[in-house]
Amino acid sequence: MDSKLEKALDFSNFRQTLYNQQQTLFSKVEDLKLLTYRDRLIKTSEQLIALTKTMIDLEYAEFVVDDVNGNPVKIDDPKDFLENIVNTYANAKNEHFQGYEKIRKARSIKKLVNFE
Amino acid sequence: MKKSEKQDQLKNSSTSSKGAIFFAYNNKEIDYVKLACLSAISVKAHMQIPTTLISNTGSIESYKHSTEKSSTFLRTAFDTIIKEEPENLHNVRNYYDTPYASYKAQFENSNKHKVFELSPYDQTILFDVDFLVNNAILNLAFDVNSPIQLYRNAQTLKNTEPDHNLDRRLNDAGIPLYWSTIIYFDKSPISKMFFDMWAHVKENYDYYQSLYKFPEGLYRTDFAVSISMHLLKNFIEYTDDVFAELPASPMKYMSYKDDISSVDKNGIVFFVNDYKEEWKNILTYSEGENLHMMNKRAIERHYNELMGLYV
Numbered sequence: 001m002d003s004k005l006e007k008a009l010d011f012s013n014f015r016q017t018l019y020n021q022q023q024t025l026f027s028k029v030e031d032l033k034l035l036t037y038r039d040r041l042i043k044t045s046e047q048l049i050a051l052t053k054t055m056i057d058l059e060y061a062e063f064v065v066d067d068v069n070g071n072p073v074k075i076d077d078p079k080d081f082l083e084n085i086v087n088t089y090a091n092a093k094n095e096h097f098q099g100y101e102k103i104r105k106a107r108s109i110k111k112l113v114n115f116e
Numbered sequence: 117m118k119k120s121e122k123q124d125q126l127k128n129s130s131t132s133s134k135g136a137i138f139f140a141y142n143n144k145e146i147d148y149v150k151l152a153c154l155s156a157i158s159v160k161a162h163m164q165i166p167t168t169l170i171s172n173t174g175s176i177e178s179y180k181h182s183t184e185k186s187s188t189f190l191r192t193a194f195d196t197i198i199k200e201e202p203e204n205l206h207n208v209r210n211y212y213d214t215p216y217a218s219y220k221a222q223f224e225n226s227n228k229h230k231v232f233e234l235s236p237y238d239q240t241i242l243f244d245v246d247f248l249v250n251n252a253i254l255n256l257a258f259d260v261n262s263p264i265q266l267y268r269n270a271q272t273l274k275n276t277e278p279d280h281n282l283d284r285r286l287n288d289a290g291i292p293l294y295w296s297t298i299i300y301f302d303k304s305p306i307s308k309m310f311f312d313m314w315a316h317v318k319e320n321y322d323y324y325q326s327l328y329k330f331p332e333g334l335y336r337t338d339f340a341v342s343i344s345m346h347l348l349k350n351f352i353e354y355t356d357d358v359f360a361e362l363p364a365s366p367m368k369y370m371s372y373k374d375d376i377s378s379v380d381k382n383g384i385v386f387f388v389n390d391y392k393e394e395w396k397n398i399l400t401y402s403e404g405e406n407l408h409m410m411n412k413r414a415i416e417r418h419y420n421e422l423m424g425l426y427v
Binding site: 013020021023027032034039068109112113115 | 251253256259260261271274275355356357360361363364366368377378380382383385398399400401402403404405
């Protein structure tokens with residue numbers, strides 16, 4: 001096989017593996033964003049954190065958010081809730097960053113899949 | 117007292133017990149008890165909950181005498197062993213090990229719906245023995261106010277939807293498939309209704325096969341569960357908090373045609389087979405993800421290394 005073509009195909013294999021590892025990391029991080037609050041499953045996000053902080057700043061004693069199934073959940077202790085969601089979200093994104101850095105630095109399929 | 121308050125009380129009670137359950141009946145090809153030990157040890161390592169094995173004397177004794185370490189693994193893996201004979205119905209399954217090998221063997225899954233009566237726990241997660249737990253995310257299921265939780269969505273190691281239509285729907289235009297691989301349930305009347313419905317579907321499997329038009333032959337609990345859900349949801353597909361998806365959906369799975377390349381101290385390197393061009397594989401690395409490992413022979417080939425992830 002032409003060496004240029006071989007090199008291109010190797011690169012294409014590498015990119016596919018890289019993409020797959022990034023997707024795997026992404027879905028792992030999405031799971032890490034989950035927490036339970038008052039018997040409901042909630043996914044943390046930048047928007048949820050911003051909303052909660054706004055409600056606290058505007059001195060709402062309680063407010064309502066949606067769980068993962070779209071059901072309303074009453075947040076009756078906004079400060080405690082904010083602490084929980086910030087912790088969960090920060091841990092998830094920290095994992096994302098660390099995993100991403102590891103993938104970004106890998107220059108071969110073997111390195112990407114920890115084969116060495 | 118309202119029903120939901122009763123459920124809250126059940127969940128919040130300090131005496132409410134939580135645990136994992138595994139059914140394992142060996143056949144001439146696969147030592148299911150051996151697989152159950154690995155799965156249960158992965159549950160203990162990451163979820164820190166008690167475990168129960170439901171099996172029969174033949175399977176347990178056969179495993180105990182298979183290697184020197186077997187009895188130790190069995191004691192480490194399970195807090196409780198319940199002996200329950202399967203129904204021994206003719207149910208021959210076609211297993212694959214990569215695209216290049218296949219074998220047939222009797223598959224005992226006829227009494228899985230009896231788990232509601234057999235479970236010693238107030239809150240139970242029923243696991244298939246080929247499921248490896250690599251994080252604590254499923255512990256969230258115990259804190260969610262949904263009596264039944266299972267996966268509707270699954271994903272291959274390539275992070276794509278299942279290749280086979282039968283892993284998505286019961287036929288090309290059929291109802292969605294719910295996976296019976298992992299089922300969370302409590303001891304509420306709603307959960308009982310679900311398992312009673314499962315028993316009814318199993319008893320009338322031929323009728324439901326002709327109605328829902330899925331392939332004849334093998335009794336597949338995924339199909340029985342999917343039909344039960346459809347009936348209990350009044351023939352309409354929707355998501356609610358009574359029959360909810362388990363946390364961390366979609367469920368990731370290694371298909372029968374994938375293989376394990378190697379296992380290191382943190383994770384597993386897989387050969388992921390291309391469904392359409394079976395001579396092609398890509399490598400993927402999985403670390404910290406829960407995995408449904410369909411290729412059981414691949415687990416057996418790397419059993420000790422996989423056990424090394426948890427002990």
